Amino acid sequence: MSRAMSETLLSRAAGETRSAIIEIPAAQGCLEIDDLSLRYGEQPALRGLSLRVPRHSVTAFIGPSGCGKSTLLRVLNRLHDLNDEVTQSGRVLLEGEDIHGPGVAVAQLRRRVGMVFQTPNPFPMSIYENVAFGLRLQAPLKKRRRDEIIEWALVSAALWDEVKDRLHDSAWTLSGGQQQRLVIARTLAVQPEVLLLDEPASALDPISSLKIEELIRNLKSRLSVILVTHNMQQAARVSDYTAFLEGGELVEYAATDDLFTNPRLTRTEDYITGRMS
Amino acid sequence: MRRAGRPRGEGPWPWLAAGSLALSLLMLAALLLLLAGRGLGHFWPAPVVLVTLDDGHQLAGQPVREERRRTLEGHWVRERLYRVGNRDLDGEAWRWVEVGRIVAEETPEAWAVIERRRWGELIVRPLALEEAGRRLTEAPLWSAFEARLERGRALAEERDALREEVIAPLARRLAAGHDDAAARERLVAAQARVAELQAAMARDVLVVESAAGERLSVPLAEITAAWRPNAMSPAEKLLAWGSNLWHFLSEGPEAANSAGGVWPAIFGTVLMVLLMSLLVTPFGVLAAVYLHEVAPQGRLTGWVRIAVRNLAGVPSIVYGVFGLGVFVYGLGGRLDAWFFAETLPSPTFGTGGLLWASLTLALLTLPVVIVATEEGLARIPDQQREAALALGATRAEMLRRVVLPMALPAMLTGVILAIARAAGEVAPLMLVGVAKLAPQVPVDGDFPYLHLERKFMHLGYHVFDVGFHGGDVEAALPLVYATALLLVGVILVLNLTAILLRHHLRARHAAPGTR
Numbered sequence: 125m126s127r128a129m130s131e132t133l134l135s136r137a138a139g140e141t142r143s144a145i146i147e148i149p150a151a152q153g154c155l156e157i158d159d160l161s162l163r164y165g166e167q168p169a170l171r172g173l174s175l176r177v178p179r180h181s182v183t184a185f186i187g188p189s190g191c192g193k194s195t196l197l198r199v200l201n202r203l204h205d206l207n208d209e210v211t212q213s214g215r216v217l218l219e220g221e222d223i224h225g226p227g228v229a230v231a232q233l234r235r236r237v238g239m240v241f242q243t244p245n246p247f248p249m250s251i252y253e254n255v256a257f258g259l260r261l262q263a264p265l266k267k268r269r270r271d272e273i274i275e276w277a278l279v280s281a282a283l284w285d286e287v288k289d290r291l292h293d294s295a296w297t298l299s300g301g302q303q304q305r306l307v308i309a310r311t312l313a314v315q316p317e318v319l320l321l322d323e324p325a326s327a328l329d330p331i332s333s334l335k336i337e338e339l340i341r342n343l344k345s346r347l348s349v350i351l352v353t354h355n356m357q358q359a360a361r362v363s364d365y366t367a368f369l370e371g372g373e374l375v376e377y378a379a380t381d382d383l384f385t386n387p388r389l390t391r392t393e394d395y396i397t398g399r400m401s
Numbered sequence: 402m403r404r405a406g407r408p409r410g411e412g413p414w415p416w417l418a419a420g421s422l423a424l425s426l427l428m429l430a431a432l433l434l435l436l437a438g439r440g441l442g443h444f445w446p447a448p449v450v451l452v453t454l455d456d457g458h459q460l461a462g463q464p465v466r467e468e469r470r471r472t473l474e475g476h477w478v479r480e481r482l483y484r485v486g487n488r489d490l491d492g493e494a495w496r497w498v499e500v501g502r503i504v505a506e507e508t509p510e511a512w513a514v515i516e517r518r519r520w521g522e523l524i525v526r527p528l529a530l531e532e533a534g535r536r537l538t539e540a541p542l543w544s545a546f547e548a549r550l551e552r553g554r555a556l557a558e559e560r561d562a563l564r565e566e567v568i569a570p571l572a573r574r575l576a577a578g579h580d581d582a583a584a585r586e587r588l589v590a591a592q593a594r595v596a597e598l599q600a601a602m603a604r605d606v607l608v609v610e611s612a613a614g615e616r617l618s619v620p621l622a623e624i625t626a627a628w629r630p631n632a633m634s635p636a637e638k639l640l641a642w643g644s645n646l647w648h649f650l651s652e653g654p655e656a657a658n659s660a661g662g663v664w665p666a667i668f669g670t671v672l673m674v675l676l677m678s679l680l681v682t683p684f685g686v687l688a689a690v691y692l693h694e695v696a697p698q699g700r701l702t703g704w705v706r707i708a709v710r711n712l713a714g715v716p717s718i719v720y721g722v723f724g725l726g727v728f729v730y731g732l733g734g735r736l737d738a739w740f741f742a743e744t745l746p747s748p749t750f751g752t753g754g755l756l757w758a759s760l761t762l763a764l765l766t767l768p769v770v771i772v773a774t775e776e777g778l779a780r781i782p783d784q785q786r787e788a789a790l791a792l793g794a795t796r797a798e799m800l801r802r803v804v805l806p807m808a809l810p811a812m813l814t815g816v817i818l819a820i821a822r823a824a825g826e827v828a829p830l831m832l833v834g835v836a837k838l839a840p841q842v843p844v845d846g847d848f849p850y851l852h853l854e855r856k857f858m859h860l861g862y863h864v865f866d867v868g869f870h871g872g873d874v875e876a877a878l879p880l881v882y883a884t885a886l887l888l889v890g891v892i893l894v895l896n897l898t899a900i901l902l903r904h905h906l907r908a909r910h911a912a913p914g915t916r
Binding site (some may be wrong): 203208231235238240241243245246247258262311 | 785
């Protein structure tokens with residue numbers, strides 16, 4: 125969405141407050157984003173975002189294409205580190221610790237903050253090896269212990285029953301939905317504290333999509349989930365909190381039920397009722 | 402919907418395209434057929450024809466081909482070329498005969514083709530066998546002759562074995578300064594046995610007569626092979642063809658490359674190509690990985706890419722000159738001065754050799770490997786890299802565990818292209834290490850087993866040498882065809898091996914969309 129357009133929208137909503145953000149108590153927050161701005165070259169993508177993500181809950185980021193929600197997710201995993209064009213400012217705290225701090229090893233951080241992408245991307249290996257991939261990067265485990273973790277991860281990802289007899293088949297023999305659950309299992313195996321899901325069901329058929337949603341609801345007992353989605357029904361079904369982003373800004377952040385039934389800003393209401401998406 | 406089996410597209414274009422493809426395939430087939438026909442036909446035992454001319458002269462030979470020629474008077478005559486052998490008797494091993502002057506042709510069974518160590522082959526009628534000057538009356542003559550030829554071969558084998566396994570090692574030991582009385586004694590004994598064997602081999606002599614009526618005594622020790630093509634059944638001929646072909650493949654060259662086999666050249670070609678692959682693969686892959694995965698992308702990497710692609714177009718002889726100047730004289734001269742000073746001025750590494758030839762060809766094929774590997778790396782989806790990173794892999798772990806395995810088929814494609822290019826190169830090799838004649842292959846039982854400094858033979862250079870540097874063009878021509886066919890065959894086998902390997906790897910590591 126162009127900048128000019130967002131400015132017209134702003135002027136139309138004149139008189140209204142720019143944003144409505146609920147404050148999550150610091151004790152409940154696991155991730156805290158503080159005045160985060162980011163630009164690709166000259167193109168701003170995030171403008172001064174601040175919010176706190178609560179622990180053991182599902183937080184959805186919604187918003188039109190180009191609003192910065194995927195960019196924000198990649199910041200949390202420090203995937204922008206590789207891109208020289210990106211300049212960013214502000215802080216992200218994971219359990220009170222700055223993820224960009226000098227003492228933080230990026231590989232270590234990514235183990236704590238796992239990420240699942242839009243298209244299923246299993247490695248060209250067996251199902252077993254895919255889940256073992258992250259484990260093999262760490263200190264060597266006894267085979268029995270590793271097998272246990274792999275089984276646990278596949279069970280947690282609701283995939284175990286479907287693949288337990290063919291763990292050593294290529295991961296590409298699985299269907300798209302199974303592949304995406306395999307990727308989630310692969311991420312769970314390294315036992316992250318936060319799971320970032322970047323439109324995890326948008327490339328899947330409706331049934332597979334429902335399975336993923338169910339899985340997400342079950343996962344929040346163990347970790348904090350951040351879900352980026354285009355699909356507002358999905359956000360409403362799955363998440364506890366929802367943040368609406370537009371033009372790189374956080375517009376409204378509230379408990380999901382409040383945001384969808386009683387949006388406080390007209391910009392949010394326009395978006396969720398489909399007036400401008 | 403289009404009908405199956407019809408070319409897609411409209412107008413003359415599909416036909417034009419299909420025609421071009423058909424023409425290319427036809428030319429390829431014609432090339433292979435020519436090489437196979439001319440080259441493999443050479444080993445077939447052709448019949449010996451006894452020709453009587455209108456002036457009463459007789460000649461015996463194997464017809465090779467016919468041509469129409471214009472005489473000095475201006476009319477056309479058909480002439481036929483005969484391989485008549487007997488170079489030491491007649492001075493010419495080939496005879497053109499006007500077909501119109503032939504009054505009689507027969508194929509008598511008694512005539513034989515006899516190959517000798519010197520002077521090429523004889524096409525003669527065997528008359529008698531002599532043992533130490535005494536004429537023998539054993540009958541039939543031919544089977545007696547074959548039995549004695551076999552005895553001679555056994556003796557020669559014993560002599561060669563003695564020379565190789567006893568005399569040579571002892572002589573090396575003594576030359577190295579171990580003055581050992583027992584060894585000296587054994588050496589003398591072995592030499593005496595060799596002399597004995599030589600004398601025993603010289604015992605038998607075959608007396609033969611040429612078509613012109615000249616008689617000749619041929620010691621059996623001189624004879625390498627003999628057959629009577631007119632008396633052979635088709636099965637025997639096929640057997641003889643196979644055996645000739647096997648000798649061509651498995652033996653060293655004789656008589657200044659104009660006869661004998663090409664085994665050292667096959668071995669040299671394959672070994673050189675394998676060494677080249679071993680050298681070029683790690684360099685090419687590392688360079689491509691740096692260029693695509695490590696270096697910050699910018700104008701400089703763009704320029705480097707253009708330069709690498711252009712290097713692939715540099716004529717190969719230029720690489721030869723570079724190899725001669727830098728590897729042979731530069732590096733080789735340095736190595737000699739440091740490690741082989743005691744043998745100077747005769748060079749060890751300071752002259753062309755297997756190592757320098759492989760290095761030069763590795764340099765020549767480096768761009769191919771770099772380009773192919775880079776293309777393979779570019780085909781790997783970024784999601785795969787991100788997935789590895791998101792699981793806590795460092796960049797190095799991501800490269801090693803995800804990216805490189807997935808790029809393996811592409812790397813092998815690069816190596817296949819490199820092999821295809823390197824195996825056929827001759828020009829640079831002439832400068833950096835190929836030899837006209839190197840009957841010792843560069844691998845043997847002596848430490849360090851692989852002799853990188855040795856010169857080697859190469860099929861491509863062998864074609865050139867046999868075809869253009871031999872005295873006897875008619876004799877060389879079939880060998881040129883056969884060697885060329887063999888070169889094509891060797892490259893095919895090398896490529897097929899790599900392709901099979903790649904297929905195997907692809908089944909394990911293919912990236913989506915690269916299958």
